[in-house]
Every structure is written in structure tokens, then in C-alpha cells.
Amino acid sequence: MSLDGKVAIVTGSGRGLGLAYAQELARRGASVVVNDVDAATTADAVAAIQASGGRAVAVTAPVGPTETAKELVNTAIEQFGRLDILVTNAGVLRDTVLWKMSDDDFDTVINVHLRGTFTTVREAVLHMRQAGEGGRIICIGSPTGQRGNFGQTNYAAAKAGIVGMVRTWALELKRAGITANTVVPVAATAMTATVPYFAAAVQADANGEPMPAFFRHDLGFGTSDDVAGLIAFLGSDAAASVTGQVIGVGGDRLQIWTHPEAALTAYREGGWTYDALVQAWPTEFAGATQSVGERFPELPEEFRPAAS
Template sequence: MSLDGKVAIVTGSGRGLGLAYARELARRGASVVVNDIDARATADAVAAIEASGGRAVAVTAPVGPTETAKELVSTAVAHFGRLDILVTNAGVLRDTVLWKMTDDDFDTVVDVHLRGTFTCVREAVQHMRQAGGGGRIICIGSPTGQRGTFGQTNYAAAKAGIVGMVRTWALELKRAGITANTVVPVAATAMTATVPYFAAAVRAEADGEPMPAFFRHDLGFGTAADVAGLVAFLASDAAAQVTGQVLGVGGDRLQIWTHPEAALTAYREGGWTYDALREAWPTTFDGAAQSVGERFPELPVRFQPATP
């Protein structure tokens, strides 16, 4: 699987998962525009890619504003002559429960994740459609956007919104030969390092040791490299017919998430009045009510955090 001659933009690629995506795309032959708000991180990312024989250039700017999206696309075209792949990975967290979340907490996360994805994809697609050679849009989602997570109203809204946009883009861009997919990674990152449940896995990753099989297989939790392979596949010609999908990946596990479908359909002549619902809900509907939040298997004793 080669990406020779392709050009990619990866937002939020100064470190972590984004850097893993950028390095894998470059390893497969793509020239890469890396992006971060930290100039040192972008410089180090470019240096790492070039040291491995790849080609890269940096754009140090916050994702969200249209001006950044335009700079990313113009940089790709100016330095490498084209644009074929966009990976929208940039993100921030401002976690707190609903009643304590400020307007700034909400707006900051939505601006970077949701608006940043929108502005970057819009700018990339305008170029791709005009160039006429198709393209690949790969947007990074989260299990939180699929099932919700306590304390992440802003992040859940943004990540769920990304999935909705991607489904729409898959329809709108099909005729132009541009695919759009969402990747839902589950991996050891700075965002998961503070979660006690993942402590043993994160520690193994930091120490350069193999991640325990419980995390890789039972939980589907792995390393950034485990996610990068899927990103590279979706960027390639081999995935030309894959579009509009939400693909979960982590450790040894790959998932195709279902799109929302009705879990139960019932009809009542004359419609569903308050009294009819009150009578029918316990017997007809309650059993089909959907769960919320992620469901983790019980953590084996040997991986449980030590108590003080």
C-alpha cells in the first residue's frame, strides 16, 4: 500500500496520535503538512519525519478559524503542488460537569473540534473538487461522541457533530470521488493517561513494554501506532469505496459502528397520547430503551490502581 506522490494535511500532529498519523502517512510515501499551536512541537515533528526519509512542512496555528484552514491548504499546494488527504485530529479538553461548565469551556472545545473540522474540510474539499482528482477526508471522533461520558458535554457534542457532518459529506462528495470517514481511536495518550482504569496500560506504553493482553484484546485499547494503520489505509486507493463510515480502532480490535437506527417501532391508531404512552411504556417500550456511557469490563485485580 503506497501513498507515493500524495500530499496530506494532519491537524494537531505535533505530538500524540496526530504525530503518529503524520509519521505513518509519510512512511507510506505521502508528503505531510503538520500542524500544532506549539512551534517547537511542529518543528520537532517535521524533523522526525525528515529524519526517517519523509517530506514535511509545518504550519503553527490554532485550528478553528477559516484563516488557518486556508493557510494549511495553501501551504500544501505551495510546497508539494497538490492536496489529496486531510486528517482532522486537532483537539482540546475542558472537562467539567454540566452545571459547572462555562461558556468559554463549551465554546473552546466546540470551536477547535467541530468548527475546526468544518473549516478545514470545507477548504480542502474546495481545492480537491477543483483539482478533480478525488481525495480522502478522515475525521477523528471519539467513543464519547458515540455513547457520552460524564463531565464531557462539550467534547461529546463536538465529536457527535463530527460524525453527523461526515455522514453528510459522504453523500455530498461521492460524485467528486472524495471519501469521508470517521476514525474513533482508543489508545494511550495524554488524554487517557489520567484515567485510573487505563493506568497499567499507559504505564506499559511509557516504559516501552508490551501492553497487557487484557487491554489490547478485551478492551480494544492500544498504542497510537495501532490507530495509524487504519488512517493510512483510509488515505489509500485501497479504500476508494469506503465512505460514510465510523470505524473504531484500538489494540487488537477494529469496529464498524452502526449508524443510528430505530430500536423499536410501534403504531397506534390516532397517535400516541399521554395516557396511551403511560399505559404502554412499561410493556411495549421500556425494554428497548438504550444505555448511555461506555461499558468497560471489570478491571482484573492485577491491573487495579493501588489504594493509599
């Protein structure tokens, strides 16, 4: 099943994961609107897609403002005549601990990731509903939004918020035949390249070598291309029944994340008073509390960075 005749927008697709998504969609037959904030970067991305026989045009603008969302959708319609797939990938990082995070650090990340996803999806859906031919909304999440991560208050809030919006959109858009899903990629990127734990895998990828099996299988950590296949699948007619899901992918692993459910339910006639909780918490509730942060297996010795 191909994407021939389909038209896609991929935000933040000038390089990295976003470029891999755009290239895979084009390789499968879709025409693609590439987006980034740097004109040379978007031009290079379009040229790479065209050199491989694909169709692509560029929109150079920051994601977040409604004006950018309108430009992206209008470009898809004007250049290719329709819009079928939207992938919201654009993002920035401003990592620091809570007590050092400035208003600008917080607002910048929320504006690009969360508001940018909202404005772009809203504009795309306005067109898709009017066209009456369904559509595919694919929003990029993160393990940080699922479990939290030290130093990423802003990023965690944005990515968790995206998941909440996607679940809501899956309900609201069902009658229009528009699916909405979140993809949680785990891959070698500019961000993971700075983490010593991933150094051996990132170096292997940079050298054009296969990643060690520990990273691909045990950790579910891979390349951009390992994620791109899921993006294309969710954009296709084969995924018409898949909506409201959070799907993790990396290396050799694919995961469907659970939606939050109560881990324990207990009742007490008259309600849970302070005294009742003091007495009952250690025996009734403490065993059901949930962990936070990502949990990684111990790094095998052969992949540990050399001591400096």
C-alpha cells in the same frame, strides 16, 4: 500499495496520536503538512519525519479560523503541488459537569473540534473538487461522541457533530470521488493517562513494554501506532469504496459502528397520547430503551491501582 506522490494535511499533529498519523502517512510515501499551535512542537515533528526519510513542512496556527484552514491548504499546494488527504485531529479538552461548565469551556471545545473540522474540510474540498482527482477526508471522533461521557458535554457534542457532518459529506462528495470517514481511536494518550482504569496499559506503553492482552484484546485499547495503520489505509486508493463510515480501532480490535436506527417501532391509531403512553410504556417500550456511557469489563485484580 503505497502513498507515493500523495500529499496530506494532519491537524494537531505535533505530538501524540496526530504525530503518529503524520509519521505513518510519511512512512507510506506521502508528503505531510504538520500542524500544531506551538512552533517548537511542529518543528520537532517535522524534524522527526525528515530524519526518517519523509517529507514534511509545518504550519503553526490554531485550528478553527477559516484563515488557518486556508493556510494549511495553501501550504500543501505551494510546497508539494497538490492535496489528497486531510486528517482532522486537532482538539482540546475543557472537562467539567454541566452545571459548572462555562460558556468559554463550551465554546473553546466546539470551536477547535467542530468548527475546526468544518473550516478545514471545507477548504480542502474546495481544492479537491476543483482538481478533479478525488480525495480522502478522515475526521477523528471519540467513543464519547458515540455514547456520551460524564463531564464532557462540550466534547461529546463536538464529536457527535463531527460524525453527523461526515455522513453528510459522504453523500455530498461521492460524485467528486472524495471519501469521508470518521475514525474513533482508543489508545494511550495524555487524556487516558489520567484515568486509573488504564494505568497499567499506559505505564507499559511508557516503559516501551507490550500492553497486557486484557487491554489490547478485551478492551481494544492500544498505542498510537495501532491507530495509524487505519489512517493510512483510509487515505489510500485501497479505500476508494469506503465512505460515510465510523470505524473504531485500538489495540487488536477494529469496529465498524452502526449508524443510528430505530430500536423499536410501534403504531397506534390516533397517535400516542399521554394516557396511551402511560399505559403502554412499561410493557411495549421500556425493554427497548438504550444505555448511555461507555461500558468497560471489570478490571482484573492484577491491573487495579494500589489503594492509597
